[in-house]
Amino acid sequence: MRALPFLLLLSASATLHAAEGMWTLDNLPKEELAKTYGFKPDQQWLDHAMRSAARLAGGCSGSFVSEDGLVLTNHHCVAGCVSNLSSPENDYLNKGFTAKTREEELVCPGNEINRLESITDVTARVREATAGLSGKDYIDAKKAIEAKIASECVGDDTANTRCDIVNLYQGGLQHLYRYTRFSDVRLVFAPEYAAGFFGGDPDNFNFPRYNLDMSLLRVYVDGKPAKIKDHFTINPKGAQEGELVMTLGHPGSTQRLLTVSQLETLRDQSLPERLFSSYELRGLLLRFSAESEENARIAQSALMGVENGIKSNLGRFQALTNPAVFEEKRRAEQELKAFVAASPERVQRYGDPWSEIEQAEKVARALSREYGSIEMGLMSQHLGWAKSLVRAAAERGKPNGERLPEFTDAALPRTQASLFAKTPMYPEYEKMRLQWSLEKIRERLTADHPFVRELLATQSPQQLAASIVDGSKLADPEVRKALWEGGAKAIAESDDPAIVLARKIDPHGRALRQRMESEVSSVETRAAERLAAARFEQKGTSVYPDATFSLRLSHGTIRGWEYAGQTVTPFTQVAGLFERATGYDPYKLAESWLNAKAKLDPATRFNQVSTNDIIGGNSGSPLINAKGEIVGLVFDGNIHSLGGAYFFDESLNRTVSVHPAVMIEALDKIYAAKHLVRELMH
C-alpha cells in the first residue's frame, strides 16, 4: 500500500521523534539514548562498532562478521556481482552460490569494501582556503584544498587507504573520513534470487515479508583472507518487541534540510523526469527479458535496480505532492527565517541564503535538460569507459588540485579499478540501451538542437549504437588498459568509435558540468554553510546532518505499526513463507526450500520491523543490540518509509530486516553450509 493519506497525520510539531535521526558516530544523541533506553555506549563500544561496520563502495552497507574477513550484507547488494559471475551454464543469480571451501570463493569484479578508521573535522582548513571566493574561483579553491587534504591523508598507501571529504549539513561542515580499502572482494554465499527476493517487485517496500535477503562476502589482502580484529557476532535469538536496536550503516542521501525551493525543483522537475525515464526503461527491459531465458538473466539485475528506483522515487514524489509535507517544510523554513530576522546581527551574519538558493535553482532547472542529456544521458558501458578514458587522459596531466574529483590522486585507484574490472558484454543488450538513450536525448533536446545534430549527423540512433558496439574494442579490458597507459596521445590518436564519440561529446559535457558547479552547486554550498550555522545557533547539536553515504547510527525499537485500522505485527515466521508461495514467479519458492520444508521449524522468525530511521544505502546494515550483537540484517523499509527522504514519521516509518534465526537456520538446513555457520557463531 503506497497510499497517500497517512501523510495527513503528519505532526506539525518540529520536535524530533524519539527514533528520528541518522547520527554520525562523533555526535550521537547521548542524552536521548540514556534517557530513552538507559543506553550509555563508551568510547570502546563506539570504536569497536565503527570498525565492525563495512561500506560497500558501490552503494550498500555491511558488517564484518568473522576474524577471517567475512562480510555480511544483502543479496540485492551483491546481485550485480553475482550477475557478472553468472553465465547460462552457471546461473548463480537464480540458482544460488555457496563456496564449500575458500578456494571456491569467486572474485567480485570491480568491487570495493571500506572500513572507517577515523573522522577528522577539516572545516576550518576548507573555509580558510575558500574565504571570500565565489563562483568558479570558489569551486576551484575548494577542489584544490579537498584534493590536498585527501592526498595527504592517503599518503603513499593508495592501494589500501581511501580518504573522502564528507560535506555535512549541505556543506556546513567538512569532515575527513579515512577508510581502509579492501579491493579484493570475493563471493562466499548468495541464496537463489527466488529466496533472496521472494515476492519480487510487488512485495518490495511492503510488509509482511519473507526475504532471505542475505549474502556473504570475504575481503582478501595479498591473496589471503584479511585478518579482522573488530567484528560483530550474531545472536540467533534476535531482539524482542520493544527492545532497543540500532542500525549502523551508510544511508545514501536524504533531503531533510533542503529549502522549499530545492524541494520544489525535486517535486516539479527532477523526480518526475527521473520517474518518466525509469518507467520507459522498465518497459523496455520487461519485454527484453520476456524474449528468452538468457535475456532475462542478462537484464535481471538491471531490472531489479530500475524497479527498486521507481518504487523509491515514486514514494518520494508522492510525499512531496502531499500538501501537508510542504506545509510543514514551509513552516520550519519560516521559523528559521524569523529567527534570523529577529536580530540585526544575525541578518548581517547569515544574509538571505534562501533567495540565493532559489536563484540557483532557477539556473539548475534551466540547465537540467541539457546537463542530463549531454553530460549524463548515455546509458552504455562502452561510452562510460570511453568517457572515463578521455577525461583521465586530460585530467592526469593537470596538477592534483585542479582535476575533476574522480581523477585526483586519492580517487584514481578506484576509478582505475572500476575501469579495468572484467565485466561481461552482451552486445544486443548494450545496443538496445545505447540506442534508447540516444533516442531519449533527441527527444528531450529535439532533433533541431545543435548538439543532437552533431551527435547523430545523418545517422539514426539505431545505426550509431550499432556502429559503436560493433566497432569498439573497449569491451576488452586490455584495450582499456593500453589506452589508459597511453595517456593523452593514445586517446587523441585512437580511432575506436567509442573514443571518437566520447571526444566529440566531452567539451559539451564539461562545459555544462562546469556551469552546474559554478552557478548552482557552489552557490548553494556557500548558502548552505550559512543556513547550517544559523540552524546551529537556533538548535545546537540537536540536529543531525542529511545522509551522505557516510557511517551513521540510528536507534529505535522492534515495533509494528497501525494503519487504516489494521495492525501490522513486527515479526513474520517461516510458516508464512510457505503459505504465500503460489508456485509462480515472483511467488515461486526456490526448490531448496521446498525440499527442506520438513526440516524447518515453522515458528522460526523470518523478517521483522523496527522504528529505526534509515534510507537507501542502509541496505546490508547490521541491526545490533546494546551489547553490539547482530539481531537483524537490514534490507528494506516499509512503504511509509519512502517519505523518509524528506521527513521521519515514527508512527509509520519502519525498517525491515532479516531475523538472525532464519539466516542461521537456512545456512545450516537448506544450504548445507555448516562451515559458514561455524565461522559466524565463532
Added chain:
Amino acid sequence: MRALPFLLLLSASATLHAAEGMWTLDNLPKEELAKTYGFKPDQQWLDHAMRSAARLAGGCSGSFVSEDGLVLTNHHCVAGCVSNLSSPENDYLNKGFTAKTREEELVCPGNEINRLESITDVTARVREATAGLSGKDYIDAKKAIEAKIASECVGDDTANTRCDIVNLYQGGLQHLYRYTRFSDVRLVFAPEYAAGFFGGDPDNFNFPRYNLDMSLLRVYVDGKPAKIKDHFTINPKGAQEGELVMTLGHPGSTQRLLTVSQLETLRDQSLPERLFSSYELRGLLLRFSAESEENARIAQSALMGVENGIKSNLGRFQALTNPAVFEEKRRAEQELKAFVAASPERVQRYGDPWSEIEQAEKVARALSREYGSIEMGLMSQHLGWAKSLVRAAAERGKPNGERLPEFTDAALPRTQASLFAKTPMYPEYEKMRLQWSLEKIRERLTADHPFVRELLATQSPQQLAASIVDGSKLADPEVRKALWEGGAKAIAESDDPAIVLARKIDPHGRALRQRMESEVSSVETRAAERLAAARFEQKGTSVYPDATFSLRLSHGTIRGWEYAGQTVTPFTQVAGLFERATGYDPYKLAESWLNAKAKLDPATRFNQVSTNDIIGGNSGSPLINAKGEIVGLVFDGNIHSLGGAYFFDESLNRTVSVHPAVMIEALDKIYAAKHLVRELMH
C-alpha cells in the same frame, strides 16, 4: 523545445486574448469577429459551415469535401483503421493506399462519422427533473431525463441519427446535439506513414514541420456514396500571413474552468500517474516493435497513440508545475469568490461550490487507485468485449432511463457497432498487453489486496493472460454476436474464460463507478452549475465553455511566433522536406516522394501555423477563410500549445496545419490520384 520558461511570460491579465476561445456555433463572439476582422457571418454561412463539418466518432474532426460524401481528415486519424486493414502482404499503413475506383474503397471496421444537424438548449428540462436531488438520486434522475431526451430525439431512426446531451460549462448548461450518423465509412486515400508522419515522435508538436498528415474517407448510405449538399471546397492558394482563418472542429477536452483543487489533483496525481503508465507501456511497445517487422506493424498505431499521449500529457504536466500558471488560476478563482462574497444574495444563491468540489476531489484521490485498476485497468481486446457483453446483458434488461449511458437506446447502436467490428487479433501482442496490465493492477493495489487475490488466485499474470487469450473465442465476431443476442442467460451460462473473468470483475467495477459518480461527479456537476451561473453573472456571454468534443469555431490569423530570441516563420516549403530527410527513420522519406522530387515545385507551401485556439480532437479540422474555403488541414499544435488545456497564450500557442497546395500537388504528382483532385476541386 518543450522548455518551461516561456510560461513565465504568462500575462497576469484575465482578459481574453484576441484569438482565444473554442466557441459553440450558437454563441459566437460576433462583436469580436466584426471588430477584429470585419467578419460578419450570417445564419446561412453558419448553417452551411455546421453541415460541412464532420466528426469522427473515434475522436477526431474532419470535413465534407465533395457532394459524393468525400471526407477530408488527418492520416493519424485513420491510422487505426488503416492498421486494421493492413496485413504483411498489404501493408497500407507503411505503403499507403489509394483507391483508384470507388469499388476499391475499403470499409473501416467500426468507424462512424457524425454530422451536426441541430443544437437545442435542454437545460431547463434537466434542471426540473433533478431539482432538489443529490448523490445517487441526482445521478439516477439526471441519467433518466438525459436518456429520455436523447431517446425522443433519436426516435425510430437509430441507424442514422445520434443524439448526445452535451454538458457545457462543467454541467452549467445542457444542450442536445442531434447528428446524422454515417456508419459505413470507407478508406479512399492514405499516404505512406513516412509521409503522413514524417519526423515521427521527435517532430511531433514541433515546428518547422513537413507532414502530409491527410487522408480521405467516404461515407456511404445503403451501399452507395452518400449525397452531401453542404460541403467545403479547397482553395489551393491557401491564406496569406495575417489573414483571418477559422478552425471548425471538435476539440476533445480542456480544463480551463476547473477549480484550483481540481487542477491540483491533475498536477499531483492524475497526470503523473497517466504518464508513468504510458512511459512504461511505450518501453514495452518499443522493444516489441524492435523484434520484427511484423511486430512493428502490429504495434505501430498503438505506439503512435501512446507517444502522442505522452507528449500531450507531459506538456500539460509541465504547464501545471509552472508556478505562474497556478498563480493566475488562484487569482481568477479569488476574483470570482470575491464577486460572490460581495453580495449576501449571491452567497445565498451560489453557496460555496469551491469547498464542495475540494471535498469531492479528496474522495476522487482516495478512490482513484482502485477505480483506475479495477474498473479501467485491463488493457485487452478480449476483456473489453467481455465487459461490454456482460454489462449489456444486465443493462438491456432495465428500463431505458436506468441504464448506464453507453447502453441506453440512443447509444446502443454504436456500442453494438464497435463490438461487432471485424478487427484483427494478434495473440502474442494481446497476451503481452493483458499480462502487463494485470501486473500493473497487482503493483498498484499490492498482492495483498482482496481484489488482486480474487483476480489472480494462485495464477501469475502471465498464466492468466495466456489462459484468456488462448481459451477465449471472443475474437470471432460471430461468437460475440451470439452472446449479445443470447442476452443474460447466454452470459450467465458462458464458460468462455474472458466472460468468466469479466463476470468476476463486474460487481467490483460497478461499485467503484457508482461511488465515483455519486460521490464525485454528481457533487462536482451540481457545484459547477452554480459556478457557471456565478460566472455568467460576472462576465456575461464573454466566456466560452470548456471543450467537450462538440463542434467549435476558433478564429485567428496565419502567424509565426518568437521564442528565446528566435523567429519562427509561418510557412514551410517542399524544399525543406528534402533537406530534412536523412534517409533513416523517422526522417526517412517515402520512396514515392524521392521519385517525384523533380516534378515537385520546391516552393510549394507545405505546413503552416496560425493563432487558432485548438486542442486534441481538433485533428482533421478544416482551416477555413471568411468565404468558407478550406485553406488548411489542422493536424497538430506547436509545443507551446500543450498548456492550452488550462490557458491560452496568443503570443506562443499555435495551430499547425497542412497547406492546401501540397495536398493537391501530392495527390496529383505523387499519388497519381487525378480523379480525387477532380472531385475535390469540383
